[in-house]
Amino acid sequence: MRAGRSSTVQTAIKPTLARRLSLRHWDFWTWVTLIVYVFLFAFIVYPLFTLLFNSFFNDKGAFSLENYGNFIKLKYFRSALLNSLQVSALATVFAILIGVPLAYVTARYDIPCKGLIQILVIMSLLSPPFIGAYSWILMLGNNGFITRFLHDVGIPFGSVYGWKGIVFVFTLQFYPHIYLYVSGALRTIDTSLEEAAESLGRSSFRRMTTITLPLIFPTLSAGALMVFMASFADFGTPMLLGQGFKVLPILAYEQFISEMGGNPAMASTLSVILILCSTSILFAQRYFVSRKNYTMSGMRTPKLKKLKPLQKALFTAGALTIALVSMIPQATVLVTSFIKTKGPVFHPGFSLNSYREILYRVPKAIINTYTYSLISIVIMIVVGMLIAYVLVRRKSKLTAMLDGLLMIPYVMPGTVLGISLIIAFNKPPIVLTGTWIILVIAYVVRKLPYTIRSSTAILHQLDRSVEEASISLGVPPMKTFFKTTGRLMAPGVLSGAILSWVTTINELSSTLVLYFGATATISVTIYSEVFTSNYGTGAALASILTVSTLISLIIANKLSKKGLQL
Numbered sequence: 001m002r003a004g005r006s007s008t009v010q011t012a013i014k015p016t017l018a019r020r021l022s023l024r025h026w027d028f029w030t031w032v033t034l035i036v037y038v039f040l041f042a043f044i045v046y047p048l049f050t051l052l053f054n055s056f057f058n059d060k061g062a063f064s065l066e067n068y069g070n071f072i073k074l075k076y077f078r079s080a081l082l083n084s085l086q087v088s089a090l091a092t093v094f095a096i097l098i099g100v101p102l103a104y105v106t107a108r109y110d111i112p113c114k115g116l117i118q119i120l121v122i123m124s125l126l127s128p129p130f131i132g133a134y135s136w137i138l139m140l141g142n143n144g145f146i147t148r149f150l151h152d153v154g155i156p157f158g159s160v161y162g163w164k165g166i167v168f169v170f171t172l173q174f175y176p177h178i179y180l181y182v183s184g185a186l187r188t189i190d191t192s193l194e195e196a197a198e199s200l201g202r203s204s205f206r207r208m209t210t211i212t213l214p215l216i217f218p219t220l221s222a223g224a225l226m227v228f229m230a231s232f233a234d235f236g237t238p239m240l241l242g243q244g245f246k247v248l249p250i251l252a253y254e255q256f257i258s259e260m261g262g263n264p265a266m267a268s269t270l271s272v273i274l275i276l277c278s279t280s281i282l283f284a285q286r287y288f289v290s291r292k293n294y295t296m297s298g299m300r301t302p303k304l305k306k307l308k309p310l311q312k313a314l315f316t317a318g319a320l321t322i323a324l325v326s327m328i329p330q331a332t333v334l335v336t337s338f339i340k341t342k343g344p345v346f347h348p349g350f351s352l353n354s355y356r357e358i359l360y361r362v363p364k365a366i367i368n369t370y371t372y373s374l375i376s377i378v379i380m381i382v383v384g385m386l387i388a389y390v391l392v393r394r395k396s397k398l399t400a401m402l403d404g405l406l407m408i409p410y411v412m413p414g415t416v417l418g419i420s421l422i423i424a425f426n427k428p429p430i431v432l433t434g435t436w437i438i439l440v441i442a443y444v445v446r447k448l449p450y451t452i453r454s455s456t457a458i459l460h461q462l463d464r465s466v467e468e469a470s471i472s473l474g475v476p477p478m479k480t481f482f483k484t485t486g487r488l489m490a491p492g493v494l495s496g497a498i499l500s501w502v503t504t505i506n507e508l509s510s511t512l513v514l515y516f517g518a519t520a521t522i523s524v525t526i527y528s529e530v531f532t533s534n535y536g537t538g539a540a541l542a543s544i545l546t547v548s549t550l551i552s553l554i555i556a557n558k559l560s561k562k563g564l565q566l
Helices: 002-021 028-054 066-073 075-108 114-126 129-140 145-152 163-188 192-199 204-215 217-233 236-241 248-256 264-290 309-336 353-361 363-393 397-406 414-424 436-460 465-472 477-505 509-514 522-531 535-562
Strands: 339-342 345-350
Touching: 028 264, 028 363, 028 397, 028 414, 028 436, 028 477, 066 075, 066 264, 075 114, 075 163, 075 217, 075 248, 075 264, 075 309, 114 163, 114 309, 114 477, 114 535, 129 145, 129 163, 129 236, 129 309, 129 522, 129 535, 163 217, 163 236, 163 309, 204 217, 217 264, 236 248, 236 522, 248 264, 248 414, 248 509, 264 414, 309 535, 339 353, 339 535, 353 363, 353 535, 363 397, 363 436, 363 477, 363 522, 363 535, 397 436, 414 436, 414 509, 436 477, 436 509, 465 477, 477 535, 509 522, 522 535
Parallel strands: none
Antiparallel strands: 339 345
């Protein structure tokens, strides 16, 4: 009897397993999950594995730890890592010193012009770092107009080149991360602890350092992590301002693309070390945050404090000064683009010659930029919404792992991504190097997380009942998503998509590795123009990116206020 019962149970189990494995019983979202996994494994996991594998072979093709040994032994490589850590750490410290006080003033005091300050700060953040570096070269370079003025009045000044200039540009470029994170936290913090400290006689400064800052530490550390990672991964600024000061992304690029034939194995090794460092910093931040409990009731949000006229004037002037200094690079680029030039030399007066020259000489770069970015953003919106739905509505171990894979681009510098894609797709059966497709893939992989995060945020706020009602009326899940859920998600998704769009049109590091002549973009052309001292045409191209960024920001602001009418 037992044997018979056991065989009956086994027979019952087999059809169930067969039914689950049968493709006919897979629904739309199962197929979406499978396709996303295939995409991520093809363009993130496989290239990274190929990169890692390649790092264990020497220049003769033999398996060896020689590359890692050379990195440890040779000061040339070690110093590049130390330089990267140095400028990133200093930029993070200075960004905190600027961002936290600015956030505190705008979040806690009733100063005027807050809207203007926030717009200026966000604009300075969305402008690419290499444009900031280029602008400061025009002002504080060896022949910059501020440098010449200082020399004329007898004030000794070197130039913006070197590690100090890199830290300076990084600080002004990335402190908005700290400002935006901290100002949001300060507006929602529970003030009961601060009031308790005040009743015990603590001064304002002591309350801020012992109560307020520890309470917002998770948010502050997240902003600091963003600053550090952005500085650590940036390629354009150190390349333009370094003048012999090497950081790891530059070294990886030079090892990969060299006049002497390059050393892909050493470039792979440096890329692996870049990823390991970025990942270690990410895990360190999460470890320190997880050690303490920072939860608050949030029932008593802070009220704006009124200031005396003199204090209000000083605080407003200080905040506006910081915001306006942040915008100097964009203003410089815009004005410079209209100055008369003859080759690399500027002449008195204004003209449109620089714009005429770029329209005659590099129109293809402008078309490429917007074409590739438009294709990428369409893919990001559709794929981002589908992935967000899977992550939020179809939670499982598989989707949790999917979410982890999507975090990889956060810790992957653009240079590393470009090198990994070339190594992975430079040989049959799939050859993508030298095509526009590989650029679109790189943009989607790097910027997709922005769209996914905004999509998941809006989806968490949507009630399931609307979808369930649609499905119960016989509408298939796929049709329900595109006709109902997708429309409800659209306003929130587009805000993240516009951020992805802005960062895509300004992308330099991965593009510089992956492009060839016919697929050059505006950012790559600016880079080339600066290195050939064609500052007028470089400024005109940079102005196009700045205006595009401003228009995108205005559109995002309109959508966030009014919502999207469908």
